[in-house]
Amino acid sequence: xxxxxxxxxxxxxxxxxxxxxxxxxxxxxxxxxxxxxxxxxxxxxxxxxxxxxxxxxxxxxxxxxxxxxxxxxxxxxxxxxxxxxxxxxxxxxxxxxxxxxxxxxxxxxxxxxxxxxxxxxxxxxxxxxxxxxxxxxxxxxxxxxxxxxxxxxxxxxxxxxxxxxxxxxxxxxxxxxxxxxxxxxxxxxxxxxxxxxxxxxxxxxxxxxxxxxxxxxxxxxxxxxxxxxxxxxxxxxxxxxxxxxxxxxxxxxxxxxxxxxxxxxxxxxxxxxxxxxxxx
Amino acid sequence: xxxxxxxxxxxxxxxxxxxxxxxxxxxxxxxxxxxxxxxxxxxxxxxxxxxxxxxxxxxxxxxxxxxxxxxxxxxxxxxxxxxxxxxxxxxxxxxxxxxxxxxxxxxxxxxxxxxxxxxxxxxxxxxxxxxxxxxxxxxxxxxxxxxxxxxxxxxxxxxxxxxxxxxxxxxxxxxxxxxxxxxxxxxxxxxxxxxxxxxxxxxxxxxxxxxxxxxxxxxxxxxxxxxxxxxxxxxxxxxxxxxxxxxxxxxxxxxxxxxxxxxxxxxxxxxxxxxxxxxxxxxxxxxxxxxxxxxxxxxxxxxxxxxxxxxxxxxxxxxxxxxxxxxxxxxxxxxxxxxxxxxxxxxxxxxxxxxxxxxxxxxxxxxxxxxxxx
Numbered sequence: 001x002x003x004x005x006x007x008x009x010x011x012x013x014x015x016x017x018x019x020x021x022x023x024x025x026x027x028x029x030x031x032x033x034x035x036x037x038x039x040x041x042x043x044x045x046x047x048x049x050x051x052x053x054x055x056x057x058x059x060x061x062x063x064x065x066x067x068x069x070x071x072x073x074x075x076x077x078x079x080x081x082x083x084x085x086x087x088x089x090x091x092x093x094x095x096x097x098x099x100x101x102x103x104x105x106x107x108x109x110x111x112x113x114x115x116x117x118x119x120x121x122x123x124x125x126x127x128x129x130x131x132x133x134x135x136x137x138x139x140x141x142x143x144x145x146x147x148x149x150x151x152x153x154x155x156x157x158x159x160x161x162x163x164x165x166x167x168x169x170x171x172x173x174x175x176x177x178x179x180x181x182x183x184x185x186x187x188x189x190x191x192x193x194x195x196x197x198x199x200x201x202x203x204x205x206x207x208x209x210x211x212x213x214x215x216x217x218x219x220x221x222x223x224x225x226x227x228x229x230x231x232x233x234x235x236x237x238x239x240x241x242x243x244x245x246x247x248x249x250x251x252x253x254x255x256x257x258x259x260x261x262x263x264x265x266x267x268x269x270x271x272x273x274x275x276x277x278x279x280x
Numbered sequence: 281x282x283x284x285x286x287x288x289x290x291x292x293x294x295x296x297x298x299x300x301x302x303x304x305x306x307x308x309x310x311x312x313x314x315x316x317x318x319x320x321x322x323x324x325x326x327x328x329x330x331x332x333x334x335x336x337x338x339x340x341x342x343x344x345x346x347x348x349x350x351x352x353x354x355x356x357x358x359x360x361x362x363x364x365x366x367x368x369x370x371x372x373x374x375x376x377x378x379x380x381x382x383x384x385x386x387x388x389x390x391x392x393x394x395x396x397x398x399x400x401x402x403x404x405x406x407x408x409x410x411x412x413x414x415x416x417x418x419x420x421x422x423x424x425x426x427x428x429x430x431x432x433x434x435x436x437x438x439x440x441x442x443x444x445x446x447x448x449x450x451x452x453x454x455x456x457x458x459x460x461x462x463x464x465x466x467x468x469x470x471x472x473x474x475x476x477x478x479x480x481x482x483x484x485x486x487x488x489x490x491x492x493x494x495x496x497x498x499x500x501x502x503x504x505x506x507x508x509x510x511x512x513x514x515x516x517x518x519x520x521x522x523x524x525x526x527x528x529x530x531x532x533x534x535x536x537x538x539x540x541x542x543x544x545x546x547x548x549x550x551x552x553x554x555x556x557x558x559x560x561x562x563x564x565x566x567x568x569x570x571x572x573x574x575x576x577x578x579x580x581x582x583x584x585x586x587x588x589x590x591x592x593x594x595x596x597x598x599x600x601x602x603x604x605x606x607x608x609x610x611x612x613x614x615x616x617x618x619x620x621x622x623x624x625x626x627x628x629x630x631x632x633x634x635x636x637x638x639x640x641x642x643x644x645x646x647x648x649x650x651x652x653x654x
Contacts, residue, residue, distance in 0.1 A: 022401040022402075022434070026431050026434045027432050027434065030428050030430075030431025031432075033431075034417070034420075037419075042419075113415065117409075118415050118432075119432060120381060121404060122404055122405075122432035123402075123432075123434065
């Protein structure tokens with residue numbers, strides 16, 4: 001040790017929260033800001049996030065273009081202006097299924113490049129890291145909403161509903177995206193392999209997309225698929241949005257179901273992450 | 281500064297880490313061994329009332345997977361403590377245990393006045409950490425990296441200090457540039473600045489100069505000494521560079537296979553060995569007996585194709601060696617005077633840089649990482 005110590009006097013940063021449990025608000029803010037900034041600084045992530053649902057509308061939305069409207073309405077069990085109008089709330093709902101992939105990939109990148117160590121060697125809990133990633137993913141997914149709505153307007157779709165209903169619709173999509181991001185991140189919490197998110201994405205997305213009211217009405221499904229669709233939160237979100245923009249009617253119980261789904265996923269995911277989130 | 285504890289900055293007692301799952305019997309055996317080498321299986325079996333074969337089985341498993349083996353350490357506040365050992369000796373694992381990044385299997389550790397297992401968050405508020413592989417967010421500027429670190433550490437009024445640190449490390453004029461454009465030396469300095477931002481009482485530095493060129497290494501040595509003397513920060517560093525430990529540390533523990541084989545000040549350690557070592561590479565016809573016959577050679581060992589001779593004095597023995605062997609029988613010869621290297625050689629029978637298998641190529645790693653991020 002040194003005999004004569006000459007300490008440089010630097011202005012001391014004031015640290016807060018030296019009690020036993022360290023509050024996590026600031027850390028959450030920092031982590032969330034990091035997620036968002038990283039997304040918006042990478043133009044390609046944005047472009048793909050935006051183009052993918054747009055292509056859904058353009059290609060899938062045109063698949064019944066030559067079917068007479070009356071036949072289509074009989075098939076879809078609803079009075080509509082065109083398939084695109086039916087499809088829009090569904091597509092936005094199904095696109096919330098896979099946005100968890102972004103959060104999951106950014107988590108794996110942090111593990112592989114060691115940044116997770118940098119975070120976890122500060123008084124930041126694994127649960128905070130998890131929630132920031134999940135909300136970051138959901139936020140990324142929200143960017144799709146205005147783009148899709150504008151695109152649908154360009155394709156000539158007419159919308160109904162009032163601003164409160166629309167706010168509820170956006171909230172529902174946010175909660176759905178957040179819930180699926182939590183699910184996604186929890187499933188990949190202990191993974192460090194780049195390939196996992198893609199595999200899990202296919203695994204989660206395919207069945208939940210088709211076994212829902214998002215693309216076609218469940219009334220046409222066989223019994224077993226109707227059973228899945230009845231429990232599938234994607235169905236609630238699609239029906240909720242469809243009621244608003246096609247008929248101008250909001251059934252708020254759907255929003256309640258989605259909120260319960262998001263809350264369950266958040267609690268379960270946080271518990272899983274606190275236990276199993278790998279550092280490297 | 282957050283309260284700096286008086287006295288010892290780091291205290292570890294019986295610190296043990298076993299990889300993989302540890303069952304009840306493992307734990308019983310670890311406790312019963314109490315830091316002794318797992319040699320005496322039958323005695324342990326008797327003491328624990330277990331069958332000898334069970335104990336042998338568990339000892340083998342523990343022995344093979346024991347990354348840190350009953351380590352005792354005490355680092356006084358303000359000191360620079362070095363963990364010196366080859367790759368894979370358990371240096372990084374000790375840092376992970378002391379910082380709460382990895383779970384402790386057995387024993388206790390207190391860092392900056394707090395028990396690591398009971399109050400990990402309190403410990404993390406009081407420690408800084410510098411990684412072997414530079415870990416920064418390359419998409420962000422130096423200032424933004426500092427900002428994130430301040431968020432993670434819950435610092436309210438960090439900007440003046442961040443400014444000062446950037447100035448101290450000579451990064452002030454590049455603060456707005458993305459870290460991805462920095463040289464490795466600059467990245468390393470920024471990493472130390474990040475570790476100092478919240479005025480920690482202890483900083484852990486894992487192989488701080490690995491993969492750096494000699495001049496950058498020397499510059500970092502000055503910064504590390506400066507951080508210790510000017511900021512009064514306790515430093516625990518790991519290294520497998522002998523000169524580095526010798527130049528920086530006021531206390532060194534030599535570690536091999538997860539155990540401390542020797543501890544002391546650099547001069548104490550060096551004074552433990554008075555004899556010289558001669559490394560010798562010969563043609564295959566030369567035998568051990570031939571070398572033993574040379575007066576002044578007290579021990580003959582082999583490491584790979586190299587003979588390692590312990591000699592009373594290299595100056596006296598070398599002429600005799602040349603007299604005993606024909607010049608065309610000697611391929612290479614190297615003399616080690618008493619140094620930390622000979623201490624390690626003496627204790628383990630191997631040279632530090634020859635063990636541990638392949639050396640990780642950090643330069644290649646950095647460039648791969650950087651390319652992957654672009």
